[in-house]
Amino acid sequence: MRTIIVGDVHGCAIELDALLDRLAFASGDRLVFVGDLVARGPSSLGVLDIVRRTGADDVRGNHEQRLLEELAALTQARGSAGFRATRAGREDGDDPKPPSSRIHRDIARSLRPVDWTLIETSPLSIDLPEHGARVVHAGIDPAIPFERQEPSTLLRIRTVLVPGAPRGKGAVLWGSRYEGPPHVVFGHNAAPGLQLHPWATGLDTGCVYGGRLTALVLAPGQKIPRSIAARRALLVSEPARRVWFSPTKGPPERIKEAS
Numbered sequence: 001m002r003t004i005i006v007g008d009v010h011g012c013a014i015e016l017d018a019l020l021d022r023l024a025f026a027s028g029d030r031l032v033f034v035g036d037l038v039a040r041g042p043s044s045l046g047v048l049d050i051v052r053r054t055g056a057d058d059v060r061g062n063h064e065q066r067l068l069e070e071l072a073a074l075t076q077a078r079g080s081a082g083f084r085a086t087r088a089g090r091e092d093g094d095d096p097k098p099p100s101s102r103i104h105r106d107i108a109r110s111l112r113p114v115d116w117t118l119i120e121t122s123p124l125s126i127d128l129p130e131h132g133a134r135v136v137h138a139g140i141d142p143a144i145p146f147e148r149q150e151p152s153t154l155l156r157i158r159t160v161l162v163p164g165a166p167r168g169k170g171a172v173l174w175g176s177r178y179e180g181p182p183h184v185v186f187g188h189n190a191a192p193g194l195q196l197h198p199w200a201t202g203l204d205t206g207c208v209y210g211g212r213l214t215a216l217v218l219a220p221g222q223k224i225p226r227s228i229a230a231r232r233a234l235l236v237s238e239p240a241r242r243v244w245f246s247p248t249k250g251p252p253e254r255i256k257e258a259s
Contacts, residue, residue, distance in 0.1 A: 011041025035061025
């Protein structure tokens with residue numbers, strides 16, 4: 001049936017459920033996430049539950065990578081027994097100083113073994129040859145063959161420098177320089193909003209920041225069109241219920257993960 005590729009969810013489980021209802025998601029549909037399932041929104045655990053319930057595929061985002069770094073730091077500092085104690089609710093003053101933020105420490109404490117399995121087994125890319133597409137979290141460096149891309153690039157790239165550009169004006173969105181094929185579908189960069197480049201589609205429309213959660217819906221065997229108008233017709237969005245997180249102020253109130 002259809003292939004549905006969904007942008008960064010960031011713990012917005014209510015909006016994700018509503019989007020799937022809007023799409024009339026059925027068991028035969030293939031659901032693919034571009035990463036950053038977790039963090040900043042109200043229910044990272046709820047989103048992970050939906051991913052498992054729907055049998056979805058997901059690529060690893062930088063926030064999932066932060067959680068894996070958190071797990072490695074806690075395990076190294078205190079051993080697996082110490083990590084279990086931390087998850088059980090040790091005081092902050094007893095914790096080591098891991099490389100991630102308080103948000104990621106809180107999520108790491110709440111994750112269940114099935115959640116860690118999902119995150120640890122998530123690939124950095126998924127190819128969809130029937131659609132002429134490749135899904136990554138952040139993007140690629142257009143100047144480097146895909147097999148030589150660094151994991152950090154796939155997880156975090158936003159812009160590239162244009163050779164010979166005036167000082168201070170040389171950074172452009174990487175998708176504007178990518179010439180394909182395949183067509184790359186990605187997320188990660190909510191600031192520009194929806195990105196529709198000839199060979200790349202950015203689906204992070206900032207749901208967690210009060211924007212929208214957006215999906216690209218492809219019929220069986222349908223190639224992603226290069227035409228912007230034709231591609232827009234394949235997009236379905238669900239508005240955010242509220243601003244869950246401000247990049248400058250954090251969450252408007254402390255959001256506790258459901259146990």
